[in-house]
Amino acid sequence: MSLALAWSGGKDSALALHALRAAGREPRALLTTVTEGVERISIHGVRRELLHAQAAALGIELVEVRIPLPCPNERYEAAMEQALSEPPLDAVEEVAFGDLFLEDIRAYREERLAPTGRRALFPVWGRDTRELAQEFVRSFRAIVATVDPRFLDASFAGRAYDAAFLNDLPPRVDPCGENGEFHTFVHDGPIFDRPLTVETGEVVTRDGFVYADILPVAQAAA
Numbered sequence: 001m002s003l004a005l006a007w008s009g010g011k012d013s014a015l016a017l018h019a020l021r022a023a024g025r026e027p028r029a030l031l032t033t034v035t036e037g038v039e040r041i042s043i044h045g046v047r048r049e050l051l052h053a054q055a056a057a058l059g060i061e062l063v064e065v066r067i068p069l070p071c072p073n074e075r076y077e078a079a080m081e082q083a084l085s086e087p088p089l090d091a092v093e094e095v096a097f098g099d100l101f102l103e104d105i106r107a108y109r110e111e112r113l114a115p116t117g118r119r120a121l122f123p124v125w126g127r128d129t130r131e132l133a134q135e136f137v138r139s140f141r142a143i144v145a146t147v148d149p150r151f152l153d154a155s156f157a158g159r160a161y162d163a164a165f166l167n168d169l170p171p172r173v174d175p176c177g178e179n180g181e182f183h184t185f186v187h188d189g190p191i192f193d194r195p196l197t198v199e200t201g202e203v204v205t206r207d208g209f210v211y212a213d214i215l216p217v218a219q220a221a222a
Contacts, residue, residue, distance in 0.1 A: 012098030
């Protein structure tokens with residue numbers, strides 16, 4: 001069966017792709033929502049050019065679903081339905097997601113896909129998030145792009161998502177941030193043909209969230 005992968009640029013979608021490839025499955029396309037005007041990955045706040053760099057290093061076609069800010073749920077759903085009706089997504093039979101344990105989110109995804117005749121796939125569903133986080137930091141490199149200050153201090157924004165970060169997390173924060181406590185940007189790991197060279201820029205608070213601006217670093221010519 002052909003499939004697409006919902007891609008946020010963060011660790012959970014990276015782990016989902018890693019699991020898919022380990023099972024011999026290669027997505028036909030990545031599906032990402034991008035917020036118009038700011039030109040960044042929705043919710044994560046990562047620059048669109050870095051999204052494109054990820055897709056190029058993964059060797060997978062990227063489909064961007066552009067949504068306004070703010071975006072009513074009806075507009076989001078209409079935009080997703082439109083994307084699924086056009087090439088290359090019109091040919092896929094499954095859409096994979098990196099969700100871990102939120103039953104309501106899983107049910108919503110399954111419900112929205114059912115009328116299109118497609119199946120939702122969850123490659124890392126039910127994994128222990130502490131074990132999964134430790135597995136990730138052994139093989140991947142990521143930066144914390146967004147923090148919800150209701151759960152986590154703003155100083156965590158812009159940090160490397162590594163063993164030290166996990167050790168410093170308050171006990172009530174899920175180590176994978178599955179409750180929305182934080183979001184990440186993955187720039188190296190076994191799923192990529194090459195690492196992305198990035199650095200952390202300005203950290204700002206906007207609309208109740210703390211964002212670290214992750215910047216591409218131009219590599220000097222050899």
